[in-house]
Amino acid sequence: GQQLNQSPQSMFIQEGEDVSMNCTSSSIFNTWLWYKQEPGEGPVLLIALYKAGELTSNGRLTAQFGITRKDSFLNISASIPSDVGIYFCAGLDSGGGADGLTFGKGTHLIIQP
Amino acid sequence: GAVVSQHPSWVICKSGTSVKIECRSLDFQATTMFWYRQFPKQSLMLMATSNEGSKATYEQGVEKDKFLINHASLTLSTLTVTSAHPEDSSFYICSASPRAGGPREQYFGPGTRLTVT
Numbered sequence: 001g002q003q004l005n006q007s008p009q010s011m012f013i014q015e016g017e018d019v020s021m022n023c024t025s026s027s028i029f030n031t032w033l034w035y036k037q038e039p040g041e042g043p044v045l046l047i048a049l050y051k052a053g054e055l056t057s058n059g060r061l062t063a064q065f066g067i068t069r070k071d072s073f074l075n076i077s078a079s080i081p082s083d084v085g086i087y088f089c090a091g092l093d094s095g096g097g098a099d100g101l102t103f104g105k106g107t108h109l110i111i112q113p
Numbered sequence: 114g115a116v117v118s119q120h121p122s123w124v125i126c127k128s129g130t131s132v133k134i135e136c137r138s139l140d141f142q143a144t145t146m147f148w149y150r151q152f153p154k155q156s157l158m159l160m161a162t163s164n165e166g167s168k169a170t171y172e173q174g175v176e177k178d179k180f181l182i183n184h185a186s187l188t189l190s191t192l193t194v195t196s197a198h199p200e201d202s203s204f205y206i207c208s209a210s211p212r213a214g215g216p217r218e219q220y221f222g223p224g225t226r227l228t229v230t
Contacts, residue, residue, distance in 0.1 A: 045220060101147070102159070
């Protein structure tokens with residue numbers, strides 16, 4: 001099946017720093033989604049991207065859908081302690097069919113005070 | 114909007130017994146729901162796609178006779194783990210999409226922690 005390569009695996013940063021993580025795929029996706037998961041909870045949708053080249057912001061978060069449709073990145077500006085968690089990218093290769101998501105392996109964000 | 118609930122949030126059962134997990138879309142209808150499994154410190158893996166009014170579609174390697182899925186209505190899907198074994202212990206998460214068609218996002222439930230002793 002399809003696989004997503006997400007990097008970095010983990011990040012140790014200082015509060016206030018900017019964060020950048022990305023996902024690449026060997027095949028094309030029509031939709032890219034970014035989720036955040038905290039321990040013992042389900043993933044929470046942060047940003048959804050539907051068009052190649054699309055750049056979308058949600059507060060301090062910005063994500064882009066790569067032109068080739070094989071990659072996406074997520075940036076977090078001015079990180080704060082509540083940003084701690086695991087961030088997952090997820091891809092959907094169908095335009096509207098009932099397909100499940102393919103997830104990256106996650107980026108574990110740790111913020112040092 | 115787009116809230117998905119799961120019940121129970123955690124369950125402990127003995128080996129050989131069956132466990133049912135419910136997934137509900139609270140404020141929207143979902144013709145399709147999805148079931149994922151997540152092992153500790155790993156990513157989510159799609160198990161099956163639950164379709165209202167028809168049979169579920171299982172991913173390769175997922176035993177359909179062991180993981181029974183019933184999509185009883187447009188707001189409820191259930192996953193039954195039959196004859197559970199310790200290796201079935203995992204975090205089970207469902208998702209649903211509120212859109213009827215076109216590119217769409219998926220919203221996840223809070224998950225169910227299953228421990229088989």
